[in-house]
């Protein structure tokens with residue numbers, strides 16, 4: 333028996349190594365997709381569902397499905413993939429020069445393309461074409477929640493209230509893909525408020541991974557996550573906490589996210605102080621630190637009112 337298990341283990345590792353060279357078009361990197369595939373193949377136990385929030389064209393969903401296909405321990409093998417599946421101007425800009433250029437119209441659905449790309453894993457995927465601000469989770473416990481859709485404080489609150497109560501203490505993981513993204517400061521308020529429930533586990537290639545340690549009390553999920561509604565003392569404490577979690581190579585981006593929180597409050601002087609008095613940056617992922625600094629300086633010189641659209645991530 334042991335010989336068979338070892339043989340299967342070896343085959344899985346070889347298979348994963350081969351798949352590890354592949355990459356699907358999307359907004360997640362090669363190392364992120366590889367991590368998700370390996371997680372689903374080797375660590376996922378099947379005590380709850382895998383949920384992919386903001387699956388876009390299926391890159392993360394496919395990586396998870398490829399992993400599940402190789403997983404010999406988990407009986408449960410389904411990924412719940414959520415998205416609006418609506419193409420917009422930002423995606424159009426990103427698609428320029430790529431394999432998907434010209435395939436979609438702004439405001440139109442990209443669900444058919446998601447279906448085409450994921451067709452080999454049809455049995456593994458349950459599609460939810462819906463707005464996460466109104467989604468209701470009704471599929472039992474969740475073991476792994478991959479979040480790449482907390483693009484506004486409202487969506488962040490809705491996701492937390494709807495999905496987090498279904499995580500299993502000591503067994504379930506949440507990966508926040510946008511943790512080092514400069515335009516999603518509300519994720520830092522949320523993780524700070526929930527710090528007594530979740531334990532930070534790992535800095536993944538982009539995401540930050542947390543494990544639920546104890547059952548969440550619903551009232552802990554109810555607060556407003558808009559930067560304007562959070563007291564500045566809490567903003568400072570939340571970002572001190574986040575900075576203590578992430579590796580040095582993400583600190584300039586997290587610092588930029590803190591500055592963005594103050595921009596959203598209309599406190600440009602404090603925002604500028606943050607980007608000029610930090611020991612992190614200007615080097616950062618996707619040059620976000622410099623982009624945020626330049627935007628703040630532009631606003632300071634032209635006294636532009638804060639436009640929320642400028643700051644929303646894709």
Ligand SMILES: C[S@@+](CC[C@H](N)C(=O)[O-])C[C@H]1O[C@@H](n2cnc3c(N)ncnc32)[C@H](O)[C@@H]1O
Pocket residue numbers: 357358359360385386387388389390391392414415416417418462463464465480481483487646
């Ligand atoms: C950055 S993309 C995700 C990229 C994807 N994980 C990948 O690997 O390519 C964010 C996705 O979140 C989705 N999204 C944003 N807000 C949403 C909402 N309120 N409800 C459902 N999906 C939403 C968008 O449609 C988009 O596909």
